[in-house]
Amino acid sequence: MKTKSIITLVAIAVFGMLAFSSFKSENNNAAAEGYAIGDLATDFKLLNVDGKMVSLSDYKSAKGFIVIFTCNTCPYAVASEDRIIALDQEFKDKGFPVIAINPNNPSVQPDDTYELMKEKAKDKGFTFPYLFDAKDKVYAKYGASKTPHVYLLQKEEAGNVVKYIGAIDDNVRSASLAKERFLANAINELLDGKPVSLKETKAIGCSIKV
Structure with a gap:
């Protein structure tokens, strides 16, 4: 028994x-x-480094969005900063602004606090929102696993549709050595009224610290 x-x-x-x-x-x-190509991306409301809350719905005239999960600390993210600034300058006036989101938990990665994000944005002269994803876990909804990790959205009647997922280009370490501008090519195809020919690439970067 x-x-x-x-x-x-x-x-x-x-x-x-x-x-x-x-x-x-x-x-x-x-x-x-997370999201797959063709999925509708739901909106979010996150704190920007200027102290204001930012949503995709704030951009009434946008044709779409370059959503990039990035951070202060990952060497790959740091190496991509100038490229992200250049992308915003190249495509913002064409209707595709950059929306950068820091998904790292500052309790795990202390150099990714909101205060240090503000310093980073000021020092680098970010021309785009740099949002703090501390509690909302937007990165998980998207399925982002790296910094940097890109999601290109196109605004359609049904909502913001995912058109490209992956890397900015084919050399995350050096912009000067990059031969294929995956993200820029995808945006230009959308602007030309064409479907994106290369819809997904592998995001190379640091794991998100949660």
């Missing part, structure tokens, strides 16, 4: 562990999946 009780308790414990593991795995997969 005692042996049977022990076996029952062990079975319950194992079942509980398996159930928890399955639940955790399913949730992790859901977060990792």
